[in-house]
Amino acid sequence: MTTVIPFGPQHPVLPEPVSLKLELDNDVVIGALPSLGYVHRGLEKFIDTKDYNQTTYICERICGICSALHGITYTMAVEKLFDVEIPERAMYIRVIVGELNRVHSHLLWLGLFADGFGFESLFYECWKYREAVLDVLEKITGNRVIHSISKVGGASKDLTKEHIDLILKMLDTVESQVKDLEKVFINNYTVKQRTVGLATMSKQLAYEAGTVGPTLRGSGVHSDLREEADWDIYKDLGFKAVVEKDGDCYSRTKVRVFELYESIKLIRNAISKLPNGEIATPIKGSPTGEAIMRTEQPRGEVVYYVKGNGTKNLERLKIRTPTFANIPSLLLTLPGIKLADVPIVVLTIDPCISCTER
Amino acid sequence: MTLAKSPWIIHVNVNSCNGCDIEVVACLTPLYDAERFGVLNIGTPKQADIMVVTGSVNYKNVNVLKNLYNQVPDPKVVLAVGACASTGGIFHDCYNVIGGVDQVIPVDAYVPGCCPRPEAILDGVVAALSILENKKKGNVKGKEVKMKGNEVPSNA
Amino acid sequence: MLKNTIDAIEMKSSADVLKAVQDAKNDGYRYATMICLKKDDGHELIYVLDKDYKLKNLRYFVKPGEKPKSVSGIYLCALLIENEYQDLFGLTFEGLAIDYKGHLYLTPNSPKTPLA
Amino acid sequence: MGMLNLIIANVSKKPATRLYPFEIRAPFKEFKGRIIFDPANCIYCGICQKKCPPDAIKVTKAEKTWELNVFRCIMCTECVGGCPKDCITISNERPKTGAKEYIKNVAPATPK
Amino acid sequence: MNSFDILKIVLVLIGAPILGCLIAGIDRKLTARLQGRVGPPLLQPYYDVVKLFKKDNMIVHPAQNFYVVIYVVFVILSLLMLVFGMDMLMIIFVYTISSVALIVGGMSTGSPYARVGSSREIMAILSYEPILILYALAIYLLTGTFKLSALSTLSSPLLAYIPLIFISMLFVMNIKFKKSPFDYSTSHHAHQELVKGMLTEYSGPGLGGIEIGHFYEYVFLLGLMFMFWSSNIIIGLLLAVIAFLFVIIMDNITARVYWQWMLKVSWSILLIISIANILIVYYFYFKPA
Amino acid sequence: MLDTISLLIIVPVIFSILFVALPKSLYKILAWAFFILGVALSVKLVMDGTGVVPVPESNFAILENIVFVLEVLVILFILAVSLKYKNWPTLGLGIISAAIFGYTYANVHGAEGAAFNIDQFSQIMILIVNIVGTAIILFATGYMDHYEEHRHLNRQKIFYFTMSFFLAAMNGLVMADTLGWLFLFWELTTLCSFVLISYNMDEEGINNGFRALALNLVGGIAFSIGIVLLATNYEISTLSGIGAYAGTNATAMAAVALPVALLCIGGFAKSAQMPFQSWLLGAMVAPTPVSALLHSSTMVNAGAFLVVKLVPAFAGTNLGTAIALFGAFTFVMTSALALSQRNAKRVLAYSTIANLGLIIASAGIGTPLAVAAAIMLILFHAISKALLFLCTGEIEHTIGSRDIEDMSGLINKAPLLTMLISLGMISMLLPPFGVLLTKWVTMEVASSNPIVSIFMILGSALTTVYYVKWLGTILSTTMDKNAVHHQKPETYFPLSFLGLCIVATSILVFSIYDAFIKPQVATMLNIAPSVTGAGGQFSSEIGTFAYALIFIVIALAILIYYATKNMFAPRMSSYYLCGENSLEKDRLMFRNGLCAYDKSSASNIYLQNVFGESKLTTLGYVISILLIVAALAGGVL
Ligand code: SF4
Ligand code: SF4
Ligand code: SF4
Ligand code: SF4
Ligand code: SF4
């Protein structure tokens, strides 16, 4: 007889409803069957009733955490359909807000991860620092979490001088705070006890399992869409992908910690290079054709497929979100770990169920 | 007044986009520190007083919501946080969305916003406290919410 | 006619798809996703594979009633998206690694095959 | 001992907590709090209804009613930008928590 | 039993939960401050308990609250025995009854989370029980009896003879307070994979009873630390405070570890240093009767 | 008194013949009669008082011949069965035994008389054997039909014959003073054990039977060499003689150390101490009444009994210390081994070995209090273990498994049975029950030897762990109710009776101590342990065991529970299963990812990879053999 327990959907360590049926033997997982659908709303059907513009707001609410990048990716995909160039300033604003979004998302994740292994004070510390980022985002966009920065044709809000000063000031404090956090995440004995060597995925395995983002880079694969051609702006900003070799939870954590510095650097560079000019081009007509747009969200590559048919409403919108790509790897990493590690391993892929199920 | 001094909450995320969730969690973090009011995010319905629900209800989580509601001991208060939980919000006419939380379980207070600010959620919690006291005084029991029945194919 | 389309290699049969996917895997491609569209009475599947930020797309038309073969035997991660299309489009994939039988997202009470 | 330093620093400093509701930080002027509707100029054209992603606004041209389900509004400000008569503005004040709220305006057509 | 003893009993019965409640309150307040928060009012644990007793008594197993009564009663008994300076070995056995009652209570509910939590708590017994008994053994070796009342005959405080056991006992405190890094069987903040572990199915008055038991238990546990310098009340209390601070600070600077890890540490380090201490005591201080 | 002694041997023999002669339908009546007679006879013996009872000259010669014939028969039987089953090790050991027997017969001149020695310890043993033993036989009449039915056996005549005959042998063993006779009874119990272990007549049973036989023969050989040495070198032919001889002074103690050590090794084998432990585990294939009677409460105690009786010969010597270490080591090792076991009978077997180790350790310490503890532990352990084994058997018939994991939710299926077995377990690990009292005494007295006490401390923590695990499992709730209810008086009477015995003996512990143990220790060591029993406390100069206080508090707790129970009207609710309950199906069912239902369950932690048999047994063998060698060396030097 083994232990069979439901793990989720409502479970204190899972901020989001997903369920795993865990089979355990002597506190070690021998089988895990995920159960999805608790956050399935049916967003891809939405385009039937909403026009392509309104769909932006829906895409932002696929998930409240990397909401900015969802909006940006969607609008860029639609812009591909329209085949328009958008002003450079708008691109820079998107990058700045997108990276700010990544900073808050990674801080958020680090906190929840700490909570996952019962390190409450560290969790609080991360979330405390994150508030500064949110304040800045609120000043820029008018909302703490769902930012609506991007609209088809450009950016919806401009960056003022005041904003820029705020950002730079905030970045200085946050950078030093991240240094403090880094010490704990990288050096704390108990944290290392819980993460080093846990749920290791080899480079090959992580790649073939289709993982993306920090999960993939944590296994030593150099893959970050910010280096992709659609995003040549990042090249100007001196972007370097963060890659760690070990493939365990510890190296996935490290990837995220170091990406924080990378994002901070990118924002600073973007601000220093921010061009002047318009923030949006007017868009006329209706989208036609099909396009795939990919960006690197905090959790990894997101794939937007849009197809227009010449009406205001799109014909098909398909979103492959990062967590969707990362979840199958759990089937490979969960068996053989201790029950106590299940939340940690689940959290290291930084799961966002709401985007997985849409 | 003791009930109102120790509100333990269970956070139930049904169909939320995480926007509301992270704000609920943010309420507990140092800047807002809901524990000042005695709030503990207790995690199990059996020990909770306030059920904080985020997101709308869909066909898969409707049972979950009902079960959890039934497992919160009386007196209990349900707080619907966010546009989704209140009315279905932007997703109200998605095919898999039943609607706001009040379609399934009785809701005592609503928090507006998409997503609501932590301050708004704290307001909601504070509003819940007096409701909790009143329910105890009036000995109001939450009705057992019945399952609609077979959520499973017969061949399972 | 559509103005801009994505490059895609047309596939003739489900077996071809399997073979092409296997070849792609051998070439070091990663399974990114699969897109399903309604087309005529059947469905069109676009398999999206990625290598060094370059996409390789395979387009395959599923005739009404046809049961395409699952590629979850080659890329385990394909099982999620294939199950999703079983839910949403009512397709049936043969040989799924874990077959949720149309209950990945939906329960018996939810609307059936909403996107079909 | 990174964490030890952090917690010691925490005790030596004032807590980060803002004592809401006793201590309220003035909302940022940028904050998108709630929709304010001024019926004076409204021509009940229904553009705002069409623009609103969550269908929170209901306008009937015939009866000249304008209704907003505040608890469905997502503060996207599409209606604000869309209204040809600038009847709709967004304020940085939050809607009240508690019972559901509707803004209804069954305007008696007051001809100018 | 004279009237003074009765007074003492009454004092313990009433005073200990008040003290324990304050300890819990200070714990929460202090933890909050360490985390940069304001934290709950000092009397929060009291409010919590009163509230719990006003809640619906929801159970899943008819007998589950019986174990709570056993737990509380025997925690009180062990505290009383400590106050009266009775046989230390006996106190530990009586205390074991209460721990076992809580474990069995958790298992009796049948919830898989509670049962896994209880299994882990059983493993915790394996890590702390030997150290507690070694503590008792040290007292015997030093005084020739297990009776705590004999501690007054010692020329120096206990701490001077058994500093290593004191260190081990600090970790035992950590385990018994169910604080991070050892909060794997149940925790006060339910953010763990087992929900509330052992106590998952307890609610309302049952949980309230357990909380009251915890209050007594805190006093009892800190009383054990007090015994290390019982000759001087101030320093004894100081030791208890040090132990308490140690527990809180450990709680805030560590992640939760596995019970396997704890078992390894307690058997390889704590037990070894305690045994070493015992041997030192045996060879240098023990005078066979 | 001699009448009672002879009756105690003859009555069981008569019953064994009756069981063979009478049809199955009368077994129940027979068993009841046997039980009543057993109680009566043993009480009678206690009433008769103590003293050495010599066998009258007139009968001696004929009895001695009977003994001789029986011994020859025993050896022939061993040789015959090992030949029949081609078991060469046993055959070899049988031949060695025969050789020693031949040597003894030829070279050691026979004793002039024989005697029974009825002291308080024997009285206790007689009470255990005849009351608990007959209760177990009574239980068997309600148990064996079902047992055989499932296994398609029909050997009950042999079963009851052997069981009853065993009681006769056991009675003889604990009363005999003459070493030769003692040895005969000793070998007879070994044979009974062999027959009963191979009762199922399947390969496993027979193999395990032979293993038991072989290991006990090893012990028997050590025993007989010891006897020969004693007889030839010191002219000692009685058990009490050893004590009398050695008790005089330290040089005499040193002189007899080697034969005493050899006798002790015989005792270790019988008590299945560490290098010999495998036979007792193998013996668990026998029907549960056998395990309860032979392999926990009586026969295996014979080894500990012998060691305790020999205390005067080694108290305070190096040999004593070695024995204490050895016993304590077995205690901690087998307790650790028990941790990884899921099979209830194996857990109990290990626990039995562990407790016998504890008894032997206390005997080795050899202070008056320690010896008192040893004797008391034999008593309390016998009662608790008999109850535990019988309950396990009954559980097996109720749920069809002896796997601890399968017992989860037993409280719903068989409440009475669960209460009884819980009582048994609690009595093994928590105060105020007798076993813990004696454990407490042992730990207190062992505290003068830090190594022994450290072993004991670790062992007792491990004991807590494996019992609590089991206890929690049976008291937990699960909902499936596939249990076979049988509520036969023959099974439930003995169970309840033993349960009552546990409570009664624990409450009356001080009276028992005063009446039996104190005088016994006083005669053995010439000093009585200084223990007082005022105020329901068992206090010595080093501590106080306040058992009455705890009984009162338990009563108080029960009172409080019932008083407050209805203050908070309880409301049954569903389980917390992360919200995925299915109430229509089962309270513990939940919906899984495939929209189908699964039952949640929890199993315990067994740590096979730390405390597993494969990990620890070799280590145990090495250390225990080293310790035995040390004991022997200590004996010679
Ligand atoms: S993973 Fe998906 S849902 Fe989550 S934050 Fe990223 S895009 Fe949003
Ligand atoms: S992983 Fe998902 S649920 Fe968890 S915090 Fe991130 S967004 Fe929320
Ligand atoms: S109300 Fe808005 S933020 Fe909250 S869950 Fe719904 S969409 Fe997300
Ligand atoms: S768009 Fe402006 S004018 Fe038109 S109905 Fe809406 S509010 Fe009135
Ligand atoms: S702000 Fe957006 S959601 Fe709110 S009423 Fe206007 S358009 Fe609708």
Ligand code: SF4
């Ligand atoms: S369960 Fe009862 S009826 Fe069935 S075989 Fe056993 S004793 Fe006979």
Ligand code: SF4
């Ligand atoms: S219940 Fe099990 S052990 Fe007992 S006889 Fe039947 S099959 Fe054998």
Ligand code: SF4
């Ligand atoms: S006698 Fe029967 S009904 Fe009573 S407890 Fe035992 S098995 Fe259950």
